[in-house]
Amino acid sequence: MTAVATETAAVTPVLAFDVEVAAVRALSPSFRRVTFAGEGLRQFGVGGPTLDLRIKVVIPATDDGGATVPLPEFGVPGGVSGARELTGGWYQHWLSLDERTRGSMRTYTVRELRGGDRPELDVDFVMHFDADGNGGPASVWASAAVPGDRVTIIGPNLEAATCPTAKAYGGIEWRPGLASHVLLAGDETAVPAIAAILEAMPADMSGHAILEVPAATDFQPLVHPAGVQVSWLARGTRPHGELLDAAVRTAVAVPAAGLTPERGTEPEDVDIDQVILWETTTGSTRPFYAWIAGEAAVIRELRRYLVRDVGIDRKQVAFMGYWRRGKAEL
Ligand SMILES: Cc1cc2nc3c(=O)[nH]c(=O)nc-3n(C[C@H](O)[C@H](O)[C@H](O)COP(=O)(O)OP(=O)(O)OC[C@H]3O[C@@H](n4cnc5c(N)ncnc54)[C@H](O)[C@@H]3O)c2cc1C
Structure with a gap:
């Protein structure tokens, strides 16, 4: 009998979606929700x-002259109109494009995805501007976005999510594993992620979500299990992260289930001006799990506290520097 080699086309996990702004809504002084729509979604x-x-x-x-330069179409047209396939090395390819036309690539969280015939995707942009009113390309763009404006979104291919042989897109770090008691802590850039995680949480999960935002007017109603306490902190004129740091220390100082006796182990230093602080886990094997994201220096201090002083097992916690003061995302 002759073996017949069958070749199946690999499903690419990453797609570039051509989308346009369908709606823009100011949620509060510091947050602007941009709703994107497009057939490719x-x-x-x-x-x-x-x-x-x-x-x-x-x-x-x-x-x-301040006019928008149309984005180059990078990637290979796929089976669906409005979405292009990105194969390995796509980021290097994007970097090799003309700097004057390729645009600026920034990382954001999907606040909500609504499927169906006219799919829509919400992203909550933080409006951050310095004392002179200057912001980065993303915050400046979002502050002036109107329906009809176009961007490219790079995100997961739904087909790959259901194909057992496709590579994973990744992109989700919330992995509580066996934990039933959790701590979520972050600054304003982590609010969309924490909000979406809380909405999807099992009703019997317990814990604490701590969110530091610029002002009390930025507090948002959140859907969360009854056993999860939500604490909003208004920064005001205090240094970024001061309130968050103190609140996490208070929350984890109480005896919590699942802490290991590894107190005193100094985590290896991370040069947050050179590399991204990103330490995540494949899933907690203990009853407690923590997810912490925000400005890198703030997260680095919390990492020291939780790992060295409290003795938390690193498999129980995700530490993520979402941005670094004084450094633009490349
Ligand atoms: C996984 C992940 C998810 C994220 N999700 C979101 C999200 O849903 N919403 C959101 O708003 N941000 C989110 N961020 C953070 C966002 O990527 C950064 O804030 C990004 O730098 C914004 O790009 P920009 O073009 O506005 O500013 P950049 O050009 O990158 O930076 C310009 C200057 O602004 C400073 N800066 C950047 N962000 C802030 C800030 N928030 N406050 C004060 N100063 C700042 C920088 O230090 C730099 O000096 C996320 C980051 C990661 C890694």
Whole structure:
């Protein structure tokens, strides 16, 4: 008998979606929700709740006269209109494009994905501007976005999520594993992720969510299990992260289930000005799990406290530097 080799086309896990702004809504002084729509989004998804799913948003460049430069179409047209396939090395390829036209790529969280015939995806952009009113390309773009504006979103291929042989997109770090008691802590950039995680949480989960935002007017109503206490902290004129740091120390100082006796182990230093602080786990094997994201220096201090002083097992916690003060995301 002759063996017949069958060749199946690999399903690429990453797609570039051409989307346009369908709506913009100011949630509060510091948050602007941009709703994106596009036919290609039918192919967007992870086959379940998006939790803290990260995506890339490619913001168009502007020319010397301030006019928007159309984004280059990188990637290979796929089976679905409005979505292009990105194969290995796509980021290097994007970097090799003309800097004046390729736009700026930034990382954001899917706040909500609504499927169906006219799929929509919400992203909550933090409005951050310095004392002179300057912001980064993404915050500047979102502050002025209007329906009809176009960006490219790089995100997960729904087909890959259900194909056992496809590579994973990744992009979700919320992995509580066996834990039933959790701590979520973050600054304003982590609010969309924490909000989406809380909404999808099992009703019997308990714990604490601590969110530091610029002002009390940025507090949002959140859907969460009754056993999870939600604490909003208004920063005001205090240094970024001061309140968050103190609140986490208070929350984890109480005896918590699942702490290991590894107190005193100094975590290896991470040069947060050179590399991204990103330490996650494949899933907690203990009753307690913590997810902490925000400005890198703040997260680094919390990592020291939880790992060295409290003795938390690193398999129980995700530490993520979502941005670094004074450094633009490349
Ligand atoms: C996984 C992940 C998910 C994220 N999800 C979200 C999200 O849903 N919503 C969101 O708003 N952000 C989110 N962020 C953070 C966002 O990617 C950064 O804030 C990004 O730098 C914004 O791009 P920009 O073009 O506005 O500013 P950049 O050009 O990157 O930076 C310009 C300057 O602004 C400073 N800066 C950047 N962000 C802030 C900030 N928030 N406050 C004060 N100063 C800042 C930088 O230090 C730099 O000096 C996420 C980051 C990661 C890694």
